[in-house]
Amino acid sequence: xxxxxxxxxxxxxxxxxxxxxxxxxxxxxxxxxxxxxxxxxxxxxxxxxxxxxxxxxxxxxxxxxxxxxxxxxxxxxxxxxxxxxxxxxxxxxxxxxxxxxxxxxxxxxxxxxxxxxxxxxxxxxxxxxxxxxxxxxxxxxxxxxxxxxxxxxxxxxxxxxxxxxxxxxxxxxxxxxxxxxxxxxxxxxxxxxxxxxxxxxxxxxxxxxxxxxxxxxxxxxxxxxxxxxxxxxxxxxxxxxxxxxxxxxxxxxxxxxxxxxxxxxxxxxxxxxxxxxxxxxxxxxxxxxxxxxxxxxxxxxxxxxx
Numbered sequence: 279x280x281x282x283x284x285x286x287x288x289x290x291x292x293x294x295x296x297x298x299x300x301x302x303x304x305x306x307x308x309x310x311x312x313x314x315x316x317x318x319x320x321x322x323x324x325x326x327x328x329x330x331x332x333x334x335x336x337x338x339x340x341x342x343x344x345x346x347x348x349x350x351x352x353x354x355x356x357x358x359x360x361x362x363x364x365x366x367x368x369x370x371x372x373x374x375x376x377x378x379x380x381x382x383x384x385x386x387x388x389x390x391x392x393x394x395x396x397x398x399x400x401x402x403x404x405x406x407x408x409x410x411x412x413x414x415x416x417x418x419x420x421x422x423x424x425x426x427x428x429x430x431x432x433x434x435x436x437x438x439x440x441x442x443x444x445x446x447x448x449x450x451x452x453x454x455x456x457x458x459x460x461x462x463x464x465x466x467x468x469x470x471x472x473x474x475x476x477x478x479x480x481x482x483x484x485x486x487x488x489x490x491x492x493x494x495x496x497x498x499x500x501x502x503x504x505x506x507x508x509x510x511x512x513x514x515x516x517x518x519x520x521x522x523x524x525x526x527x528x529x530x531x532x533x534x535x536x537x538x539x540x541x542x543x544x545x546x547x548x549x550x551x552x553x554x555x556x557x558x559x560x561x562x563x564x565x566x567x568x569x570x571x572x573x574x575x576x577x578x579x580x581x582x583x584x
Contacts, residue, residue, distance in 0.1 A: 282330070286315050287515030288522045291334055295526025298338040298484075299477060300534055301410060301456030301546045304331075306403055306557055313566040325495060326507040330516065332491035333507070335484045337523025342477045344524075345531055349429075349478060363430035367478075373434045374441035374458075374475075375482045381445050383490070394450050396568055400558050402451030407550030410456060414544035417463045426468035429475055436465040440475065444483065454483065456546070459538070469538040477531060 293311050297304035308331045317327045343350060353371065356364025392398075440461035447454035455476050462472025492507070499506035508516065560566040 282317065282327070282511040282515040284515055284518045286317065287330075287334075287511075287519035289315065290331065291337060291519035291522030292526045294331065294334045294519075295337055295341070295523035295528075296530045298335060298523075298527055299342075299455050299473075299480070299531050301406075301453050301459055301543065302549055302553065303403055303406065303451050303453040303456075305450050305453075306399065306553055309399070309568060310557060310560060310566055313560075323510060325498075326505075326510040329491050329495040329507045330511055330519065333488055333516065334519045334523045336488055337520040337525075338527040339481055339484050339488075340520075340524045341527035341531060342481060345528055346474065346477060349474070350481075353478075363428070366430045366432075369434060370429065370432050370437035370475075371478055371482065373437040374444065374479050375486075377438065377441040378444050378448070378483055379486060382448060382486070385448065386490075389448055389450070394568060396558070396561050398449065399451035399568065400554050400561075402449050403550050403554035403557065406452055406456055407547040407554065409460070410543040410547035410550070413460055413463065414542040414547065426471055427466060429467075429471060429478075432465065432467070432475075439465060440479070444479065453550075454480065459543075469542070470535055473535050473538055 290308065290311060293307050294304055297307045312327050312331065317323070349367070352361055352364035353368040354364070355361035356366070356368050359365070440458055443457040443461035444454055446452055447457045458476035458479055459469070459472045462475050463469060467475065496506045499509075557566065561568065
């Protein structure tokens, strides 16, 4: 395979940036787009593309850092003992992050072996759609005339609950943002605040996924004596993909906050059901594939889902 073109990387960056923070599963979209672009004809190439799809999440991280810099600065001040509210928010983010940090490392290989398959991904997409429609009918119909509690007013127990729901998103096709936004709403946050907590929680979660995925790709490639992601795809596509993902994610985040407040989650639920049907049709028609080619002496793909 020739190194990934800059245009292909830009397309994947747009898809990742838009879908990472929307509750519609970036995994499902990246599976479709990667295959339609003809990327990943061998096991090593698919591993590199899968890792690229994780690494480009760095753009989503940069977008949140830029949009929510005052909140991030408040947490930093809190950790330095200069802002009590910032300290409480930081503690809540850490508490919510820890379940995924522990379980993600322990069960990542098992998840790859048991859940990264057609029935599991399609089931996650469809069940997530139904879940959001039901949640919208029950929780999003409540009064939205006030801002509700601030992130600093959350308890550590509530934060851990959201963190446990985030672990469900390790099931490919579920959507990290869906579970964390839903968790925020279930513990009493208004949609705007629930989305903000989800975005902030994504900083350590996505950052950890990026670092772990890159480390695993490089070490497994070295052990197998095959090129790693950077050698296969080239540096230019990776940089371009990340920059494009940053811009796309920033636009998606700004839009999502406004949309959730006015319209709720139901539309995303119906979209997920349609995506599950589309992805299922493409897989069974042989247009899209979840599993990499079974090449010998090449590393398995690396996937930490959102």
